[in-house]
Amino acid sequence: MSFSRSLKNKAQTIWEAGYHHPFVQELGQGTLKKERFQFYLKQDYLYLLDYTKVYALGAVKCKDEELLQRFVEIQHSILTTELALHRQYMKQFDIDFNELKTTPTSLFNRTYTANMLAVGQTGDLAEILATILPCAWTYYDYAMGLKEKYADQLEENFYKSWIEMYANADFLESFSWFFDTLDTLVENKSVIEKQRIEAIFTASVEFEYLFWEMSYQQNLGILHK
Numbered sequence: 001m002s003f004s005r006s007l008k009n010k011a012q013t014i015w016e017a018g019y020h021h022p023f024v025q026e027l028g029q030g031t032l033k034k035e036r037f038q039f040y041l042k043q044d045y046l047y048l049l050d051y052t053k054v055y056a057l058g059a060v061k062c063k064d065e066e067l068l069q070r071f072v073e074i075q076h077s078i079l080t081t082e083l084a085l086h087r088q089y090m091k092q093f094d095i096d097f098n099e100l101k102t103t104p105t106s107l108f109n110r111t112y113t114a115n116m117l118a119v120g121q122t123g124d125l126a127e128i129l130a131t132i133l134p135c136a137w138t139y140y141d142y143a144m145g146l147k148e149k150y151a152d153q154l155e156e157n158f159y160k161s162w163i164e165m166y167a168n169a170d171f172l173e174s175f176s177w178f179f180d181t182l183d184t185l186v187e188n189k190s191v192i193e194k195q196r197i198e199a200i201f202t203a204s205v206e207f208e209y210l211f212w213e214m215s216y217q218q219n220l221g222i223l224h225k
């Protein structure tokens with residue numbers, strides 16, 4: 001198995017814990033409390049705006065035109081397609097879009113994006129790919145798992161469009177690009193450098209787990225009750 005494809009196995013314990021987190025499982029069953037999803041939606045919107053900036057930092061470091069195109073394309077698709085679905089859900093929940101301007105970004109959310117932005121600033125392209133890859137990969141993996149596990153309940157599930165957006169086969173094509181690009185970028189790296197990349201990847205998988213936990217607890221930070 002190639003270096004990039006084996007990264008999931010390196011983070012297996014926390015990867016599986018994320019899938020079994022009550023937020024994820026209840027989303028799959030359609031039983032997740034609306035307040036928890038509302039909290040998630042607002043925090044995730046704020047998260048995604050920062051997340052797209054990591055692609056911009058990657059774009060600055062691209063020496064190859066095709067790579068540059070990809071970074072900018074993915075950034076654009078998040079800013080359009082993915083955020084559009086979030087806005088649609090906000091409408092269903094009567095969340096005024098302007099509310100986002102006064103919603104504090106939770107302490108943990110800031111920690112996660114600050115970590116990715118730091119890798120974006122100081123890392124090379126392989127490290128940048130390693131920090132952003134778990135975001136796309138865990139979502140695809142979890143959404144595919146939920147779609148299959150709760151197939152007989154999917155039609156009545158309030159969160160069906162969320163699951164279907166992330167269990168989208170189009171992602172597969174982008175994954176082969178992610179995997180192949182990362183494998184090429186690590187070709188001449190030492191064992192120590194590769195270990196650093198694995199640690200960056202695993203940290204993002206852990207951050208993803210904690211994002212579910214934060215949303216389930218609706219935890220803005222220790223000073224907010």
Ligand SMILES: Cc1ncc(C[n+]2csc(CCO)c2C)c(N)n1
Pocket residue numbers: 044047048051074078082134135136137139140166208211
């Ligand atoms: C906390 C958090 N992590 C990951 C995603 C999912 N996601 C973000 S961008 C993207 C597409 C390509 O990178 C996907 C699948 C999210 N919404 N929120």
